[in-house]
Amino acid sequence: MTTRRELLSMGCALAATAMLPGCSRSQLTSHAKSGDADPMSFVNPEFRAGLERLHGSERPQRKIDAAALKQMRASMDQPGGPLQPSPAVTERLIPGAPGAPLVRIYVAGNAAGAGKPAVLHIHGGGYIMVTARGSRQDIQELAATHNCVAVTVDYRLAPETRFPGSLEDIYAALRWMHTNANELGIDVARIAVKGESSGGGHAAALTMAARDRGEFPLCLQVLLYPMLDDRTGSSRQLPPHIGHYIWTAQANRFGWSSLLGVPAGSDAVPSGSVPARAANLVGLPPAFIGVGSIDLFAPEDLEYAQRLIAAGVPTEVSLVPGGFHAFDLISPEASLSRQFKQAWNEAIRRAFSKA
Numbered sequence: 001m002t003t004r005r006e007l008l009s010m011g012c013a014l015a016a017t018a019m020l021p022g023c024s025r026s027q028l029t030s031h032a033k034s035g036d037a038d039p040m041s042f043v044n045p046e047f048r049a050g051l052e053r054l055h056g057s058e059r060p061q062r063k064i065d066a067a068a069l070k071q072m073r074a075s076m077d078q079p080g081g082p083l084q085p086s087p088a089v090t091e092r093l094i095p096g097a098p099g100a101p102l103v104r105i106y107v108a109g110n111a112a113g114a115g116k117p118a119v120l121h122i123h124g125g126g127y128i129m130v131t132a133r134g135s136r137q138d139i140q141e142l143a144a145t146h147n148c149v150a151v152t153v154d155y156r157l158a159p160e161t162r163f164p165g166s167l168e169d170i171y172a173a174l175r176w177m178h179t180n181a182n183e184l185g186i187d188v189a190r191i192a193v194k195g196e197s198s199g200g201g202h203a204a205a206l207t208m209a210a211r212d213r214g215e216f217p218l219c220l221q222v223l224l225y226p227m228l229d230d231r232t233g234s235s236r237q238l239p240p241h242i243g244h245y246i247w248t249a250q251a252n253r254f255g256w257s258s259l260l261g262v263p264a265g266s267d268a269v270p271s272g273s274v275p276a277r278a279a280n281l282v283g284l285p286p287a288f289i290g291v292g293s294i295d296l297f298a299p300e301d302l303e304y305a306q307r308l309i310a311a312g313v314p315t316e317v318s319l320v321p322g323g324f325h326a327f328d329l330i331s332p333e334a335s336l337s338r339q340f341k342q343a344w345n346e347a348i349r350r351a352f353s354k355a
Contacts, residue, residue: 054330087108118177136152174216219354225297232252
């Protein structure tokens with residue numbers, strides 16, 4: 001049975017090759033431009049085998065278009081391997097924002113009246129692909145590890161749904177968790193939000209919406225290689241070895257433009273849509289931010305962490321040397337991947353014990 005990590009790795013490969021000229025193993029070790037250093041030399045040795053497996057065959061050059069996006073979505077919309085017997089995962093449809101459709105969520109670890117902490121999980125996928133169905137194993141693991149209630153939300157994707165549609169879907173899930181806290185067994189003072197990649201970007205945006213609306217508090221934000229700034233790869237260029245693998249500047253422009261409805265890097269974007277552009281970070285929940293040093297998002301994530309610190313937000317940062325985007329999913333057995341996972345889990349444990 002194919003595992004979720006294998007499916008995600010295959011999906012990452014398809015996404016990268018659909019948005020970029022084709023690449024092969026030999027091309028992985030070629031220079032990005034004549035005279036540049038070999039990009040593979042920047043990859044931590046622990047992660048090289050997984051990266052080579054992902055890009056081990058010739059792929060034709062393609063342009064991103066509606067057909068390519070449809071294929072990417074189909075490749076990643078898979079249930080993954082079998083779920084564990086417990087905790088049980090249930091699928092529910094909950095009310096969305098006024099005038100919006102129902103929102104599909106998956107829930108694990110709920111028990112009426114239990115008073116457990118909770119994690120609202122938000123999946124990645126560049127704002128344009130992946131569904132919450134593939135995260136059911138993740139919420140099972142979260143629920144078992146932290147004896148908590150874990151919820152993952154199937155928000156609407158861009159470009160069919162522009163901002164703020166997806167954020168409102170996620171906010172609806174947070175509202176539902178608070179409204180049904182007794183039935184679910186949730187201690188509303190101990191709700192954390194966790195997201196990877198674009199899910200991390202959505203998680204950051206959610207914390208701002210929750211702060212500004214003053215309705216539902218959060219005790220922690222766990223942002224794993226979060227997608228925070230539409231200007232990366234558009235109006236802001238990076239060295240060629242940063243973002244060379246998996247999620248690139250070209251892919252980033254497409255993802256952000258799809259969400260925003262305007263070209264990435266534009267002078268004006270919808271209010272609240274780009275966390276890195278937010279002027280005020282005061283009053284946000286404590287943060288854990290983790291990213292690899294050669295991930296496209298490393299510079300924007302570190303800058304965001306510095307701004308959180310300056311705003312008085314308790315912030316922990318894990319910068320993994322030689323880690324590309326989603327290194328921990330592509331090479332989960334690497335020692336650095338295990339340390340990374342342990343670090344963000346420990347941040348959740350501390351937040352739940354303090355709250």
